[in-house]
Amino acid sequence: MAASIEREDIHRLHAIARQVRTEYKKPMRDGIVEKIYQHSQSIAEEVTSRSERRRIDWDGRLDAILTSRYFGFPIMLALLGAVFWVTIAGANVPSGLLADGFGWLEGKLTDLFMWAGAPAWLHGILVLGLYRGVSWVVSVMLPPMAIFFPLFALLEDFGYLPRVAFNLDRLFKKAGGHGKQSLTMAMGFGCNAAGIISCRIIESPRERMIAILTNNFVPCNGRWPTLILLSSLFLAGAVGIGANVTAAALIVVGMVLFGIMMTLFVSWALSKTMLRGVPSHFTLELPPYRKPQFGRTIVRSVYDKTLFVLKRAVITAAPAGIVIWLLANITVGDQHVLDHIAGWLTPFAHAIGLDGYILMAFLLGLPANEIVVPILIMGYMASGAMVELDDMNALKTLFLEHGWTWLTALNVMLFSLLHYPCGTTIYTIAKETKSVKWTVLAALIPLSIAVAVCFIVAQVVRYFGWV
């Protein structure tokens, strides 16, 4: 081996190091580092010159506005709101068209099965279970995702996300977390598992743990469609552009804000209890703004995100469709298995403003948040109320027939926002923390908050008789 230093010499080095430590009690680190910075600065000043006729510093000016103390947050919210508005307003028409198309095809498929003389149970499993499940997932989720993800990617490409992190930095420090937690949270908007991995950028173990435990509180790709769909169905009507759409967009923005508040609150609570300590210091560098590469960004976000999420949803929804159809058609005693389960969950679910089917959908949706709503739809459809899948209003009708009110929609959104992280994320947390205790806490903390919040909302609304 290229051993260049003998063993005993290494012992001598250690001895010297010990001697240094006793001789110079206070390490000279600060002085040394400072000197390097000084040199670096003075050399840079000597060799750089800025032309008199200085070009306008657009980056600086833009930053002064986008990260300003007064305009930073309003602009942030306005941009977020605009993105949701466009998504909600734009998704209705293609969603309707897709649903029409799938409905038409379903008719043809049924004709085909009848013509072939196929048994009713086969038609049930394949068409009413599998095909319907998949077609609902596609028509309900594809259009909003195909609009939302590219828009978000463009903002990211432009360099806006680091500014968001910068704006939030102050708040996170106040909450006892690390400033970089705002970045890991921003990653969580894409995918919580990725957000958890990105927590590695936080060096202090205490602050990293806080970031990991709270990442779940921002909606990920799998939950955006749920939030957007429910807010537009129950607050914007199924069709139409105008005040309704604005209201729906505002609701989604409100959800995001609530999630961020919860992140800050839980971070604060943790840093006062289980993870006590002082936030460490760091420098956040804002990269320059860049003109987004429109074509590439849009294509990439459609391929990488939209189709990826959709594929995951379809792959998990297809077998789930069959399982649910079976549960709904196998009878034990006088009821279907599905109704047994839902019925058993109902008392608890009702107390927190949900119903048994919704709770079951969340439980079955553990592997991926994308499939919660699809499972719910399949559950409802299987439990008797057969709906024609020809337009988006049908979905609302389906929900209404199962006793939904705006409170149900709101609580589903809240529960989706706050409940435990998906299976993939939990697995990632276990791998990152290498601790059963923290992994369990990472699921239990959000779950208890979700239950508590939904319970309070449901009870308050019912007490005042608002529904």
Add this chain to the structure above:
Amino acid sequence: MKRLSAEKRVELLQRKFGIEASVEQKVVALAGNPNTGKSTVFNALTGLNQHTGNWPGKTVGNAQGTFMHKGQPFLLVDLPGTYSLLPNSVDEQVARDFICFGRPDVTLVVVDATALERNLNLALQVMEMTDQVVLCVNLMDEAKRKGITVDIEGLAQKLGVPVVATAARQRQGLSELKDRLFDVAAGKVVPSPLVLRYDEEVEQAICELEVQLAPLLKGTMKARWVALRLLDGDSTLLEDIEKYMADAELPKHTLGREVSPSWPQA
């Protein structure tokens, strides 16, 4: 500093860093701050001849690429983007370890022409570790747009290492960059980096330590740099010396737990 024989270096890179080099290849370590276009430089130099992996035992990504210049094969090793080499994070430690113990023929430091005051800091730290340094002042196009001019000649004189201006996105300055890498790797140009002077107290301590350290290090590392690290209380260096420099019975590498910072890149 003494050079390793080519065979020994190949073995070292393979065993300690999981990098497959050949005896003929000159090894270039690529360092730089984040957001300096370091990856663009890497891509511009190596084209499609790249492969990626991980640093042994670390979850920090590692990219290597090859290129030929004047008939000389080069292996370019992309280090994590860092602001300094004081091992505060795993990234910084990985970068420092490779520059210090991987014995590259040249360390190429990429800096942002529009933010020299911040970026030179890393270059100065590298120059304390090794003489074999080439500085690449990148993003000259962006600097021009912002009305910033950099006196490349003057910078080279002050630093005592070759300095090349590039706009890697426009592929400008790349052939000169390769010329300089070739010169330094082949020993045609011998850089003599600026020696930073610290406060009197520090300098005195360095002086005393250097005398004791030099015979132990036997030219494998700069005694001045090791002295500085001991003085600033860097506890990881000795462990790393043991890990990378001691004899073969030592475990190949200990597993690191910590991992890579990465800005969610736009």
